[in-house]
Amino acid sequence: MLEKAIFLLFAVPTVVAGVAILLSKNIVRMAFWLIAMLIAVGGLYFLMGAYFLGVIQIMVYVGGVAVLLVFGVMLTSRQLAPKLRPGPMETVWLAAVSMALLLGLVLSVAQVRWVQGPIASPNSPAEIGHSVMGDFLGPFELASVLLLVAMLGAAYLARPKVPVQSPEGSKETTI
C-alpha cells in the first residue's frame, strides 16, 4: 500500500510535468518542469531499489543535462517575440495520433500476462561496476568513445565562426 502511495507520489508529477510542458508557453518554465520530471523518475528508481541509478539520474540529468538546457534557453532566448506554435490542424492530428498511440499501447500492455520473476534485491554501486566492466565492457568502451566524440563535436560545432585571414592574405575563408 505504501509502495503504491510512493509510486503515485512520483508518477503523478512526471505526468503532470509532461502535460504542463505541452500546455506551457514559457520556455523557462518548461525547463523547470523537465527538472521536476527527472527528479521524480529518479525517485521511482529509488523506489525500485536502483539507488545508484537514482543518484546518477539526479546528478547527471538534473545537474548536467537540465542545466545545459537552461543555458541553451538563455543563449537563444534573445528573440521570444514570435510564439512558435503549430497549426491547428496539426494540433488536432497530433492529439488524435497521441490518443490512438496511448490507447493502443495501454491496451497492448494490458493484454500482457505478466510473469512474476524473482525480485532483484537492492544492489550496490560495486555490483553495477562489476557489471559494467564485465558483461557490458564493449558497450561501455563505445559509450566512452561516444562521449569523447560528442564532447569534441560539440566543442567544434558551438565554436564561433571567426573569419580567418589566410596566409596568402588575399582570400577570406571560414573554417
Next chain:
Amino acid sequence: MDMMPYAFITAWLLPLAGFVLLVFRGRKIGEPRSGYLAAGLMITAAAISLVGATRWVFFGHPASVEVSTAWLRLGTQAIHFGVRIDSLTIVMFTMVTVVASCIFIYSIGYMHGDPRFPRFFTYLSLFAFSMLGLVLSDSLLGLFIFWELVGLCSYFLIGFWYEKPAAANAAKKAFIVNRVGDCLFLVGIAIMLGATGAVTLTGVFSEVRQGAFAGHETLLTLAGICLFFGAVGKSAQFPLHVWLPDAMEGPTPVSALIHAATMVAAGVYLVGRVFPILTPTALLFIAYIGGITLIGSALIAVVMTDIKRVLAYSTISQLGYMILALGVGGWVAGLFHLITHACFKALLFLGSGSVIHGCHGEQDIRKMGRLHDKMPITSWTFLVATAAIAGVPFFSGFYSKDAILASALGFSWTHRTHGLLFILPALAAGLTAFYMLRLYLLTFRTTARDEHVYAHAHESPRLMWVPLAVLAVLSIGIGWGRMPEHQAGDEAHAAGSRGWGLVSLIAEAQPAWTVSGDAGTHGSEAASHVASAASEASHAADAAHGFHLPATIVATCAMLLGVFMAWLVYKLLLNKFYFDELYRVTFVAGVLKLAAFGQWFDRVILDGLADGSARWVARTAFFSGLTLDNRGVDGLVNGVARTALAGGNLARLGQTGRVRNYLLALATGGALVVILLVWMS
C-alpha cells in the same frame, strides 16, 4: 512500220536531251545559244514527226503500234511502260512538235534580254518532253505521270517571273487547282486498276469489254467521271477553270504553248483516249460540263479588257466546245477541233504577245487601237486567226466547229430533252465571233486611244513574225478535208469512200467499241432513258452526217450575226473614246449584263469558292497545326506530364523537410501499427 515507234521515241527524247543539257549547262550556253539549241532540237523533233506522219498516212499503216518495256510490278500486277501510236497519236504528236517549234522560235525573240533566258528554254524543253510523253503514253498511269509533269512545267512557267507576287500566286493556284482534278484522276485510275487489273488503255478496254464491271455500271460511271475530272482540272472546265485566267501572268509564249495549244488540250485528249469506257451517264455529265463552260466563259470574254484574258476565256470556251463534242459522242469533231484550235489559238496568243511586245508590255486593249498601221503582219495573221476561231467558212475553225455543232444537233435531235446541248454552242458561236472581232477591232483598228502606246508601238522582229505566218497558214488550211463515208470501225465499208485530210486521219483512230454503244445494243444495263439516249449518241458522228447542213447554216448565221454586231459597234463607236459606256446603252446591254453576271459569278462565286476553300483549309490547318496539335494532342501529352508533376508536388507536400512533420508521420505510422497489432491479437 517497225521503226515507227522508235522514230517517235527519238523525237520525244530530243527535248529531254535539251532539258538535261540546259539544266546543267544553261548558264554557260548563254542567251541566244540556249534558245537556238532548244528550238533546234524541237524542230528536229518536228521534222521527224512530220516524216513519220507522212509515212503513216501515205504508205499504209496498222490501226495502232505499241511498244512497251517492263517497268515495275505493282503488287502482283506487272506494269509496263510503253508507247502506243495510232492516228490520233500521230496527229497530236505532229501538232505539238510543230506548234512548239513555232513557239520556241518565237520565244527566242520574245524573251530576248530576260535574265533567265536559258532557264525559260529549260522549262520549255521539259514541257515539250512531258507533253509528248503524255501523247505517246499507252497507259493511264503513264498519262498520269506526264500529266503531272506538264502541270509542273506549267507551274514553273506561270511563275517564271516569280518576283511578281501575282505570278507566284497564279502558279501556285494553277498547280493546286489542277491537283484537285488529279486527285480524282488518281481515284479513277485506282478504280480501273482495282476492277480490271490493268492500266494500259488496251488492257482496260478489253477487260471492260469482257465484263469487268458487269453489275457495277455505277462504278464504271464513277470511274469515268473521276477520270474526266482530271480533264476538268487540266482543260480548265467549269468549276475548276479559275486557274487559267490567272495563269496569264506567265510569259506570252507560255500562254500560247501551254495554256492554249497543248497542255490544256491534254484534258480533251484524255477524255478522247478513255472515251470507250465512258458510260452514257458519264458522257451526259461531260457534255453538260462542256456546255456550261463554253457559254459562261464566252460571255465573260465579251467584257474582258486585258488582251490575254480575253484569249484565256476564249480558250476555256473553245475547250468547252471540245468537251461538249466528246460528251455528245462527237469524238472526231472534238479532237478535230482540238487540233485546229491549237493552231489558231497559238497564233492568237503569239499575236497578242507580239502586240504586247510591240507596245512595251501594255495589255489593256482600251489603250490600243490602230495598231494595224504599226504592225501589219501581226494584224493580218491575227485577223486570220480571228476568222478561224469565229468560224468563217474555209478557215479551219469553221470545219471543226461545224462538226461539233452537227454532232450536238444530231444528239439534241434524237434527245429533245437535251436540246440545250445544241442551243448553247450555237449561241456561243455567235458570241465567239463577236468578242473576237471586238478584240481585233479594238486592238488593230478604230482609233489610237493612247498616243503614247501608239507612238512607240513597232512591228516585232522576224524571229517572231515568221512563226506567226507559219501558224496563220496552218490556221487556214489545217481543217480542210473530208470525213470518210463509212461508219467508224466498220471494216466492211472501209473500201468505200475514203476521206482525206486531218479529219479523216483522226476518224481512223475513232474507237470502234464503246461502253455506251455496247450498253444500248446489248441492253446489259437497264434501258434507262439516259442510257439508251446516249448510246445512240455515241454514233452521233454517223448521225451527224445528216445534220451537217443545218448545223453549218446555224453556225454561219450565228457567226454572221456576231460579226454584224461587232461591225455595228465598230461603226457606231468609231472615233469615240468612251466606247464602253455607249456599249451599254446599245443593243448589247442584255448580253453585257449577262456577261457581267458571268464575270461576277466567276470572280466572286467560283473564285471565292476556290479561295474560300483554300481559306477554309488554311483555317483548318492553323487550327489543327497550332491549336489542336499544340493544345490538344500535345496538351494531352503535356497534361499527362503535368498530372504526374502535380502528383509529385502533392507527394512533395509531405516532404516538407521539417523534422516535426516527419516525426508526426512516424508517430501516425507507429500508432497504426500498434492498433493493428492490438486488433489482431
Next chain:
Amino acid sequence: MENHWLLTGIIFLPLLGMGAVLVVPRTWIRWTALGFALVTFLLSLALVPQFRGAPADVFGPAYQDGFKLVDRLPWIHSAGFAIDYFVGVDGLGFPLVLLTTLICLLACIASWNIEKSPRGYFGLFLLLETGMLGVFSALDFFLFYVFWELTLLPMYFLIGIWGGPRREYAAIKFFLYTLLGSVLMLIAMLWFYFASNHEGSHTFNLIALSTPGVLPAFATHKTMWIVCFVLLYIGFAVKIPVFPFHTWLPDAHVEAPTPISMILAGLLLKMGGYGLLRISYPILPNAAAVGAVAWTLGILGVINIIYGALCALAQTDFKKLVAYSSISHMGFVLLGIALLTPAGFQGAMFQMIAHGITSAAMFFLVGVIYDRVHHRDIVRLGGLAGQMPVYTGLAILGFFAAMGLPGLCGFIGEIYVLLGSWQATVLGPVGAKVLTVIAATGVILTAGYILWSIQRVFLGAPKPEYAGVPEISRREIGIMVPLGTLAVALGVLPWQTVLVFVHGTLDNILRLMIYNR
C-alpha cells in the same frame, strides 16, 4: 547456318570508329569519323550482290528462309535465358541498312561545321549508327531491343547537347516517348519469350517466333495476340510517329542540329515501320488480319496523312513544317502496311526509303538556309531564288520529290500505297476505298504546303536583308547530289533500284498472314 562476318563488321565498324574518335588528336576527329562512315558505306555496298538473282533464290520459298549473311553466336545463356547474338538481313533489312550507311555518311559530311566538342559529337554519332544498323539487322528480339535502346541514348545527348534553345525539353520529350514505347515493347517481348516453345525451349529468335506453332498459346487466345499487338504497335507507333504519339517529333526536329534531323527523319522513323513489318506482322499475323486492327491502323494512317499535312500548312517555322510533312508522309507507310496488299506493302517499304532520302534532303536544305540567315521563319524569308539559284534548284528538286511528283521518288511510294489500298479487301468492299479517297486528298494538301513554302521562301522579289547570302557551298552540293540523284533514280526506276530487292520478302510476310492463306 554458317557465320558471315560481313554484316557484323558493318554493324560494329562505326563502334570501332567511335573508339577511334575518342583517342585521335583533335584535328583528326572529323576525318576519322568520315573515314569510318565511308568505309561502312562501302562495306554495305557489298551486300548488294547477295540480293541479285532469281527471286526464288534470293528470297527463299518462305519468309523464314530469306535471310542472308546470317551471323549467330551464343551471347547470354545463363539464368535460364537463351539470348543469341543473331543478325542477318533479308529484303526488309537490306535496303534500310544501305540507306542507314548512306544517310549517316551524308550526315557526317553535313556535321562538318559542328564546333561544340566534336569528339563527343562524332563519338555519339557513330554509336548511333551502330545502333541503327543493329536494329535493322538483329534477328534476336532481345538483341533487337538492345540495339533499339542503344539508338535512344546517343540521340538524347545529340539533341540535348548540340540542339537549339529548347533542346533539353525536346530531348526529354523524345526520350520519354520512346522509352514509353520501348517499355511496352519489352512487355510484349517477354510475353513472347515465355509463351514460345521452339524445340522445347523458350526463344527470342525472331525467325523462330514467326514460324507457325512456336507460340502455341497465341494460336487460340485472340485477346492475347491483340494485346501483344497493341503493345508492340504503340512501341513502333511512337517511332513512326503515328497520331497521337507524334508530338515529340516537331520539337525534336526543331531543336536537333541539322545532321541529326536528317538521321532522325531519314532513319529513326523507319525503325517504327520496320518494326511493324519485322516483328508485329510476322509474329502476330492473325492480329494484323483482324478487321478492327486493320481499320484502326488504316484510319490512323489516313489521319497522319491529312493531319500532318494540315499541320504542316500552318507552320511558320520552316523546320517544323518539314517535320510535320514527315508525319504526313509516314502516314502512307502505315496505311500501306495496314491494308495487307502486296502493292501496299511495297509502297510502304518504298515510301520508307523514299522518305529517308527526301526528308534527309529537306532537313539538310533547311539547315543550309539556317546556317546563312540564322532563323527559320518562313514569313521573314523570301526571294531567295534570286540570290541562291543553285540552292533553289536543288531545294525545288528535293521538295517536289517529297511532294510526290512523278519521276521523283515520292510519287512511287504514294501511288503504290494508294493503288494498293484501293484493292484491299480486309476492310470489306467499300472501307478501303473510302480510306483511299480520303488519303488521296492528302496529295492536294501536300501540294499546298510544299508550294506555299516554296513561294514564301524562294519566290517573290529578292529581299535586301539577304543580299549578301552566300550560295550553297561545294560541300553542301556534295551532300545534295547523291540525294537528288537517288530521288530521280528511284522515281524513274523504282523496281530496279529498290523493289526488286524487297518484293519477295514482302510477299512472304504477306503470305504469313492468315488472311492470305
Next chain:
Amino acid sequence: MMGPMPYVILSVLLLVLGLAIVISKRNAIVMLIGVEFILNAAALNLVAFSRHGAGDLSGQTAALFVIVIASAEAVVALAIFLNFYHRIATVDIDRGDQLRG
C-alpha cells in the same frame, strides 16, 4: 507487491507525452525536452523489467547507458541548435527544412 505493470503504463504515458512535445513544439530546445521524456520512459522500462523480470543488473546497466547517451545527445544537439541559431537567428525548427546552410 506491485508488478511491473504500473511502471510500464507510466512509461507509455511518458513516451506519448514526449512524442507529443517533440512534435508540437517548434522550439528546438523544447524538442530536446521531449526527447528526454522519451529516453526516460525507456530507462524506466528497463529498470522496471530489471527488477521484476530478469532479476539481474543488466536492465540497470542499460539504463545507465541510456543516461550517458542522453547526455551526449543533449550536448551535441544543443551545439547543433546553437549553430543553427547563429546561422538563421531563430530556434524555430521548421525553418530548418533545407539540406544546406
